[in-house]
Amino acid sequence: MELVVDGVGHAYDDLVALDGIDLEVRDGEILALIGPSGCGKSTLLGILGGLLRPTRGEVRLVGALPPGTLNPFTYVFQDFALLPWRTVEANIALALEHHSLGAAERRAAIDEVLALTGLADFRAALPKQLSGGMRQRVGVARALAARPAVLLLDEPLSALDAQTRDLLMEDFERLWAQRRITAVYVTHNLDEALRLADRVVVLSRRPGRIREIVTVDVPRGARSMAALAGLHERLWRTIRDEAASADREIAADAA
Amino acid sequence: MPPDATAAPAAGRTVPFRGGGFAPRLHRGAALVAFAALIAAWQAAASLKLVNALFLPSPLQIAASLYAMAATGELFLHVAASLRRILLGWAFGTAAGLGVGFAIGLFGLVRSIGLPLVSALFPIPKIALLPLFILWFGIGEPSKVATIALGVFFPTAIAAFGAVDNVPKSLIRMAQSFGLPPFDIVRKVVLPGALPGILSGFRISASIALILVVAAEMINAQTGIGALVLLAGSLMQTDQLLAGVVVLSVLGLVISFVLGRLERRLLRWR
Known part of the structure; x- marks a missing residue:
């Protein structure tokens, strides 16, 4: 490609x-x-x-x-662009919610990127509770969850x-x-x-x-x-x- | 010349602190004390016959009047009638205001048409339209509810489109970049992002609803706080008149409290 x-x-x-x-x-x-x-x-x-x-x-x-690409072109933004009212997990889920994935598959995808970016312990945190670096990790995790090309x-x-x-x-x-x-x-x-x-x-x-x-x-x-x-x-x-x-x-x- | 490390610190003046003030903090209980002191002074003035009880009934007279109306059930009849009108008018006005406000915020054509229209009609005192509404909807409930709804509509629409405008564009672009359908973007990004502005608008629209219900009830209403106040005034029952005013003030406080709780619950993320 x-x-x-x-x-x-x-x-x-x-x-x-x-x-x-x-x-x-x-x-x-x-x-x-x-x-x-x-x-x-x-x-x-x-x-x-x-x-x-x-x-x-x-x-x-x-x-x-x-194979398995969900969102071919996926951005990671300078200002993180996280939804402040959503937890880390829910911010990542935003990238998946409109795709026809089962609940278990979605959960597994989120778990995988949380582990990959070292955010597993912060899944329930709100963006305001995270440092700048952690917020950008959430941005990266969200992007990876969308399985970009x-x-x-x-x-x-x-x-x-x-x-x-x-x-x-x-x-x-x-x-x-x-x-x-x-x-x-x-x-x-x-x-x-x-x-x-x-x-x-x-x-x-x-x-x-x-x-x-x-x-x-x-x-x-x-x-x-x-x-x-x-x-x-x-x-x-x-x-x-x-x-x-x-x-x-x-x-x-x-x- | 290099500084001498063994020299004693030079005598001098402490740099004055200049960073105080401009950070008002709430003092717990201050409002309660001030409120109690005001009522006590008012009661004392009445008890010492410094003011005519007809012109300014004492707090105790007003409380007695409230108690008497509550005992007969008259008070609840008036409060229930006003609340029903407020809730109906506020609900209709809010639903329409949110719909129009979001449409102005999201669609260029609606904005081009709606913005000047809303700006032109917003300053009109809505109570001035009550006679027209009576012609259109009759003298009963619908004209009163319509007056309140119209009064609520404009601040809600203005708050809604302002709130939509203030949703960071970067969040909308982010949602687009993940391929969210437009309706999902509105539901998951624009609506929650606009919520703080919308809830601020609710505070204003609720106050307007309270003002308008009293005004509307002063025209051919048998029940309602406005009718109670008007009747008491006509009969020179100033204790009942002020009892009605106290009820309005309490209603305002209750509405403000409920909205405050709602804000705290819905905007925990801030």
């Missing part, structure tokens, strides 16, 4: 956010989208999962969905502190080692992208175009800072140049 992005562009009225995006998300890979603020990363993610209609181009799913993560760690971010990245690494889920991971953090992704797509400043696609050919277990230093330096220079140019353009527009 592959996701093919073919000439996608998007504009919000007169503001062109994305232009001419050609890309494929390969089966089982983790693809990171990175770029300066406002480059259209989240817009592209919205288009990939069908939450936004592209102004130009299309996104195609090529090949068969993995492609997991679409929209800056899932950016609302969290550095320590929690690190712990959740370990969770993601463990998860991807256990389950081969195709994922598109939007982030503005280059360290996250290099630590987690198989390929990194660097978008230019607005309108977002693909500036560079880089394969991270260091095995995930061996991605130390030293091993990634060269790649980090090169990508950082690209992103910094784009961000600086974007700032200059904004200043010139304002003048």
Whole structure:
């Protein structure tokens, strides 16, 4: 199964956010989208999962969905998007309630993702009783319960502190080692992208175009800072140049 | 110059605290004491003949009047009649207000038509329409219930569409991303998300229902607190008049208490 992005562009009225995006998300890979603020990363993610209609181009799913898929394109949101009136268990159940699953099957699916994300002891807790990291774990558990073909993560760690971010990245690494889920991971953090992704797509400043696609050919277990230093330096220079140019353009527009 | 670690701490002034106030806290029992003091002062003024009992009957006179009306069953007849009208009018007005409010909140065309209409009609004093309702529905119960329902409808509709607007869009997008059908999104996301705003609207609409029932009962009603107050006023029975006012105040408190319990039960997640 592959996701093919073919000439996608998007504009919000007169503001062109994305232009001419050609890309494929390969089966089982983790693809990171990175770029300066406002480059259209989240817009592209919205288009990939069908939450936004592209102004130009299309996104195609090529090949068969993995067996048992309930919700092919499933998001993990930056702000967690948990229903505050539902418990952890009921928030996860939301992803399953409209599917024709038996009570036992639904229960088993919830138990499985609760165990996988270390939330089994918090199933009856309300979101307000959880830390930010725990809330995002609920978001991940809910997404996994929907048995996605492609997991679409929209800056899932950016609302969290550095320590929690690190712990959740370990969770993601463990998860991807256990389950081969195709994922598109939007982030503005280059360290996250290099630590987690198989390929990194660097978008230019607005309108977002693909500036560079880089394969991270260091095995995930061996991605130390030293091993990634060269790649980090090169990508950082690209992103910094784009961000600086974007700032200059904004200043010139304002003048 | 580097600081000297062995030097004694320099003398100086304590930094003044400036962060107090602007955080009002409830003082338990203060309201009860103030209320008791007010009634005691009022009773004392009456007992010392500082005020004319016809113009301002004493609390004891009002209590005696309440007791006498309760003993004959007259009080319960009036309260029951008013409550029946309030409940019917409030139920009709709330059902219609929620329906229209949700429709305005969810559908662009309804919003385009409904929002200016509601804004234009909301400020009209609904009691001014009672004569018209009497023409339409007759002098009996329906015109009174319709007046209350109309009065309840507007604040409920406004509270409902405001509450729907305030449901975080991110939650709706989340539900869409999981493929929930639109009706499920309304039932599982929009409705519970809008509940705090709707319940706040209930407080306002319940108060309006109480005001309107009294006004409506002052026009050709034999029973009801409004009728009782009007009749007592005509006969200069000011103790009975104020007894009616006390009953209204208690009704308001009861409604507020019930809504408070409802909020606490339904909004435990906040």
